[in-house]
Amino acid sequence: MGTSRMFRIFIVLGSAFMILLIIIYWDDVGASQLYLHTPVSPGPKIPHPHPPQHQLQTSRTPSFLSDIDAFVNQFLEPGTGEPTDPAPADTTNQSEKAEERYIPRQEWKIHLTPVAAELRERQEQRRKLLQEMCANDSVVFPGKNRSFDDIPNKELDHLIVDDRHGIIYCYVPKVACTNWKRILIVLSESLLREGVPERDPMAVPRNLIHNSSMHFTFNKFWKRYGKFAKHLMKVKLKKYTKFLFVRDPFLRLISAYRNKFETPNEEFYRRFARVMLHRYADQPTPPSTVEEAFGTGIYPSFSHFIQYLLDPQTEKKMPFNEHWQQVYRLCHPCQIQYDFVGHLETAEEDAEHLLRQLRVDNVVEFPTRGGKLTASSWEADWFSTVPVAARRELYKLYEPDFRLFGYHRPDSILNE
Structure with a gap:
């Protein structure tokens, strides 16, 4: 009887000793195991003891192999991003370390009300149209048939990657990209206000919205991953939700002109407006500053802007600026199979649908549209000063965007 009791005591003490060893071991390796949940880019943020408002924090740079491990491990749990996916398992009875995961648990909340059938059908039609147009031999444009591997690195700078939420966004200037960049900054939690991540997209300072350091884009992969960059891009393109927003190509051009040339903009005046005035406005020595130009009422007309776009000399000197560069050149829709194609004309509905899908x-709402939107009814007035032959030539230049994204040929403007 005494021997049996001693044996049981020995078993209990041995078990307690093993548990103690496990606890000690977990304390040693727990941090490295937890690191598997950190994102590949741009990395977890390390708060400063007393950060000023709107300070962008620095991030520690993990080793390359740890980056790869983190990247692979984040795909171990399947999920399509659709609201109908099952909710993640309850982790309340698991280790407290589950609470330290980089992705806040409240962001896994899933709305059970299904997305309206017409919105799903809209997206299906837009994706199907892209596939059909990319396979249609009658739609011809430079780079259409190249592979993703053949796209130069410098042409991948519009693809913003959010590893934390599994998002790739191709931003198109003059198509609500400012608001979408605001949203991505908020989701990244890279902007702190008194040490707390900013949650209001409209509170993001304007000087940071388009700051390249705030966004991790595909063209930055080469610096970080070297020869593995393209492979990682393709893995992310396969796993992440990819989206872009587009608009009527001619209305986008009108919007670009209004924003960059009808109002004083020193950078665009020096880089582009002076060239237009010199070439097409009989101004051999245009004013040297935008203030002087607007003070004397000298700035390029919309017709001058269209002449500039159609001039073969323009792209011999440099590629189109992103504000009027074709979407097919910015976002490569025949090499990248986008999961969501939003239109500015249906921006609010599309944004709500997309945020739910993501x-x-x-966590975040799409900001209410601000400013004056260029209306389609104004199109005929804007092009009234542009010769019909130039309008038709301009359509050929942007025809791929019209056809890829389902915008009708503007016959009322082209057939006058």
């Missing part, structure tokens, strides 16, 4: 609609 499971972040409880």
